[in-house]
Amino acid sequence: MSLVRSGGNVFDPLSLDFWASADPLGVVRPLAEQCPVLTNVRVDWKETPDAHVFRADLPGVKKDAARVEVEDGGVLVISGERAREEAGEGEAWRLVERSSGGFRRRFRLPRGARLDQVRASMEDGVLTVTVPKEEAKKPQVRAVEISG
Known part of the structure; x- marks a missing residue:
């Protein structure tokens, strides 16, 4: 069984937009307070053995507008x-x-x-963002002499 996440970013706990919308008391603010004009942008995030691949549907958005x-802190921001x-x-x-206007999605x-x-x-x-992974380091094994 696979888990498919759908819906807007306000209800997606893996998106930083979800946590940015909560105040210290845990109340979620409306989207209008975060960004005066927001277009709902759908993003898929796939992890492969070599990279993290993000695909965002941006119909009608010109390349120079994305x-x-x-x-800092390893946050990927897709906006336009x-x-x-x-x-x-x-x-x-x-x-x-x-819809028209600005959009912004953030992922840690x-x-x-x-x-x-x-x-x-x-x-x-479709905007495709590829973030390569560091190569997995193989553990070094060395023999330790046993005394006694």
Whole structure:
């Protein structure tokens, strides 16, 4: 049986956004207090033997409008903005369902992540961020002479 996590980042305890939204008394603040304009961005995080791979669905976001950063303490930040399409002269919107505005997701990376070798690429509206892992060190074994 596999565990699949779905839903927004406010209810995802592995996302730092979940913990940032709680006050010292444990009450969760509304999203509007964290970020005035927030687009719900879905992110998948897969761990392979060699790396941590993040895939974010960013339809309608241009490559130069997306940002990937690594903060002190090993925090990966995926952020950016989806521009709102303005109605031209003589045009009027009848229905607007696609969201626009800024987004930001933060993830604390586990120990052993190679923060200096993070790579990112974007294709067909999907941002892929790869964070390589340090090679597992094999334990050195040395014989100890037994006296007596």
